[in-house]
Amino acid sequence: MSEILLGAHTVKSHGLKVARTHMHDWIMLLLLVVIDALLNFIEPFHRFVGEGMMTDLKYPFHQDTIPFWIVGIVVILLPLIVFLIYYLFRKDVYDLHHATMGLLFSVLITGVITDSIKDAVGRPRPNFFFRCFPDGKAVFNNVTGNVVCHGHVNDIKEGYKSFPSGHTSWSFAGLTFLAWYMSGKIRAFDRRGHVAKLCILFLPIMMAALVGISRVDDYWHHWTDVFTGALIGSTVASFCYLQAFPFPNREDGWAPHVYFEVLADQNSAQSAPRSFSIQMRRRDAETGMLMGPENDSIGPNSQDTSPTIEGMEAGKRY
Numbered sequence: 001m002s003e004i005l006l007g008a009h010t011v012k013s014h015g016l017k018v019a020r021t022h023m024h025d026w027i028m029l030l031l032l033v034v035i036d037a038l039l040n041f042i043e044p045f046h047r048f049v050g051e052g053m054m055t056d057l058k059y060p061f062h063q064d065t066i067p068f069w070i071v072g073i074v075v076i077l078l079p080l081i082v083f084l085i086y087y088l089f090r091k092d093v094y095d096l097h098h099a100t101m102g103l104l105f106s107v108l109i110t111g112v113i114t115d116s117i118k119d120a121v122g123r124p125r126p127n128f129f130f131r132c133f134p135d136g137k138a139v140f141n142n143v144t145g146n147v148v149c150h151g152h153v154n155d156i157k158e159g160y161k162s163f164p165s166g167h168t169s170w171s172f173a174g175l176t177f178l179a180w181y182m183s184g185k186i187r188a189f190d191r192r193g194h195v196a197k198l199c200i201l202f203l204p205i206m207m208a209a210l211v212g213i214s215r216v217d218d219y220w221h222h223w224t225d226v227f228t229g230a231l232i233g234s235t236v237a238s239f240c241y242l243q244a245f246p247f248p249n250r251e252d253g254w255a256p257h258v259y260f261e262v263l264a265d266q267n268s269a270q271s272a273p274r275s276f277s278i279q280m281r282r283r284d285a286e287t288g289m290l291m292g293p294e295n296d297s298i299g300p301n302s303q304d305t306s307p308t309i310e311g312m313e314a315g316k317r318y
Contacts, residue, residue: 009093009262018097025101032108039115044160045122050145051138054129059219061127061155064167066214071167074207075174079103082178086185098244098256103177106240110173110233114166123163126219131159165221165229168212172233175204180241180248189249208233 019026049057080100087096125131132149133139139148149156179201183189188197212226246253252260 009259010091018093022097022101025105029101029104029108032105032112036108036111036115039112039119042119043157044119046160047122047124048144049124049128049132049147051140054138056222057124057126057128058130059126061130062218064214064220065218066167066211068167071170071211074211075107075170076103079174079178079181082181092255092259094256094259094262098258099181102240102244103174106173106177106233106237107170109240110169110236111166113232113236114164114169114229117164118161118166121163122160123222123225125159125162126222128159128162131155162221163225163228164232165212165215165225167215168208168221168226168229169233171208171211172205172230173237174233175208176234176237177241178204180237180245183248184245184253184255187248187254189253191249 080103083096083099083103087093129138130136130151132147132151134151134155139150140146141148182204183197183201186197186200188194188201208230212230215221215226216223244256244258246257
């Protein structure tokens with residue numbers, strides 16, 4: 001389908017209408033924010049950690065190489081900038097709205113899933129020992145053999161949130177969505193064999209992968225935590241993108257579904273009067289009926305009057 005109506009649907013002309021149509025979606029986004037915030041206040045499950053299990057949990061405890069606030073900038077702000085740049089050229093509020101909403105749903109749904117699993121599983125981090133025993137002096141319960149931590153409360157709480165990796169799941173949720181979005185805009189799968197387009201798509205995926213690798217290097221996560229987080233984020237991102245946009249390999253894969261629905265509705269509205277006029281003319285031609293000045297129908301043989309009437313008008317007798 002050809003790209004028409006460039007700049008016909010702007011934020012100024014259709015923004016309020018689109019926002020009202022999707023009001024319930026934005027309410028759901030706010031609800032997801034509240035749920036995710038509450039999940040961070042919940043105390044995670046404290047899994048049993050005995051003395052013999054400390055072998056893989058004695059890695060150094062230090063600050064993140066990539067703080068979480070940087071992850072938020074990369075996975076949310078960077079895609080939003082790309083969406084806005086495209087909008088400046090295209091002036092399509094449907095694309096801007098659905099891309100923004102899809103991105104936020106992708107990140108927030110991933111966050112709720114990730115934090116729910118974290119609280120339920122309670123897997124110790126690789127640096128759990130020094131979170132639990134900052135001075136290096138381990139203490140275990142004489143009866144159960146479980147750890148008796150004397151570290152900082154917040155450090156201990158976060159020490160039970162290893163699985164899955166939140167940094168990684170958020171990174172793949174936002175940047176995989178961006179890769180899907182870019183693939184549609186640059187026609188990466190147009191069957192013309194331009195492999196260079198794929199290199200562009202690999203950039204956000206590689207950024208997300210590097211975030212995950214940093215979590216293992218910092219000893220904040222096991223590799224299985226990172227792998228699972230990447231799987232969660234990329235899967236949710238794919239569902240959220242395809243909810244609003246077609247597959248990128250399709251001819252209409254460059255715009256959201258609603259854009260083509262609006263075009264179809266407008267074309268139908270424009271063609272309806274013309275179609276009605278054509279049908280009326282066709283019916284008149286088939287019946288041979290013309291409307292008189294007083295809406296009296298005069299048939300096609302109206303001038304072939306009876307001989308009696310013609311004779312009376314001429315003054316003849318029959």
